[in-house]
Structures are given as C-alpha cells and as structure tokens.
Amino acid sequence: MTRHVEPRCPLRPADKCSLCHPGADGPHNCGLVYLMMNDDELRELYAEGRRHAREGGSGA
Numbered sequence: 001m002t003r004h005v006e007p008r009c010p011l012r013p014a015d016k017c018s019l020c021h022p023g024a025d026g027p028h029n030c031g032l033v034y035l036m037m038n039d040d041e042l043r044e045l046y047a048e049g050r051r052h053a054r055e056g057g058s059g060a
C-alpha cells in the first residue's frame, strides 16, 4: 500500500502545494519555484526561512 505524500510549497513551506501556478503539477515543475531557485536573493531568503523554521519557529 502506498501512502500519498502531499508536497509542500517551497515558497510557503507551511502550506501544501495548491497548484496555484498554471501548468504546474507540483513543486517539481512549478515555474515560480524554478524562478526562485535561480535567483540568488530569493534563494537566500528561502534558505533563511527554512533555518528560521528549523530553529523553533512554527512557521505560523
């Protein structure tokens, strides 16, 4: 039996991917995620947000 894992949105880690970006099947082919990961400043912001969440922030 396989368990379905809901992917999280890398832009809003507290939320599941809602397929908000047209044409995306999930974070793996989301154009917004692609853009973010190719922008140094946004990528750093994302990394900072993840660090913050790991260090005790609930993200909410």
Ligand code: SF4
Pocket (backbone or CB within 6 Å): 008, 009, 010, 011, 012, 016, 017, 018, 019, 020, 021, 024, 026, 027, 030, 031, 032, 033
């Ligand atoms: S489609 Fe992209 S931006 Fe929208 S929720 Fe999913 S991963 Fe996030």
